[in-house]
Amino acid sequence: MKIRKIVTHVEEIHTEGGRPVEPAARIAVVAAVIANPWAGQGFVEDLGPGIDATASDLGRLLAPEVLRALGAPAQAYGKAAIVGLDGEVEHGSALIHTLKFGDHFRRAADATTLLPAVEKRGGAGTVFDIPLKHVTDPTIRSHHQTVEVRVSDAPHPGEILVALAAASRGRPQQRLADLSTEQ
Template identity: 50%
Template sequence: MSLEIRKIVTAIDETFIEGGKAAEKPLKMIAVAAVVKNPWAGEFYEDMQPVIRAHAPQLGERLVAELAKHTDLDAVEAYGKAAAVGMNGEVEHASGFIHTLRFGNKYREAVGGTSYLAFTNKRGGPGCVISIPMMHKEDEGQRSHYLTHEFTVGDAPGPDEILVAIGAATAGRPHARTGNRYQDMEEMKAERESAGLVDA
């Protein structure tokens, strides 16, 4: 059984000014989505693995190839993924294609990432909001790259479809200044030590 792709959709957002101040490095966020026929729609399949193994790698490769049309893959700093299943499917169907290393590793390897891919998976109808949370491809604690790219596809997902997407960002948030996870950890450790709550 081949995986039927009805359409490929790309959503690009570029930010040049944030908070009234020009970004030192403009932020470009790109989402690439495939709208595919849901191979499990309308029935309960106990074993979804045969379809996942057959099609998740090819879907990952196709989306990465589409992403490469819109940015140099080496320029990707943050990434994520998302899937939405139509109303005749289960959320498990949306999860099936994106929650497998056979899909995720295609993207990670293409951009040199080591972090896990942040994600959303949901059920929704045509035009539902697709949210792709992102984080730095190599450093989960780098808060400057905690981003969300949202978009809609007016006619997808249909009742018997799944929308599968990957997201990329070429920079962190303009003027990021909330620190990072490691800074918090060091400060909180110092605070506990000064309060005598831990051994120095």
């Protein structure tokens, strides 16, 4: 795995809807910009060797970093892969939609649910939203949220930007009734 850069983004929301948020809501994102392991090979039928060579190491690298940046236990989490213009969306999906990648985050966050994800192809500076869901119960609506991310110079055409996101709590000032009230 060739890493060009790692970017960390942390936001802290102190006021929402004109009211204080206590404790402040924190969301952290850690993104690695890596060389696309399939770049320059044309159509690759078997993505397995690239997955085996990259996905686990990437998950092992990013999972502790996003939790360290969050500075609190993760209550919601998500992931993303943005593939540079010379790659396929499937290249990003291959890296993030495998237990070899996601289980590192699941274990580090004491999570049991599937990680929600976004994957797409784009040029440097592409804006993307990472969806977040509760780490143990995907029906808890207060934790359904997104975080907007942009890395100004990534991905280059032969790169993939892979990111993990975590939130310390649900949406600030959430007021939706529990899902069970509608069933």
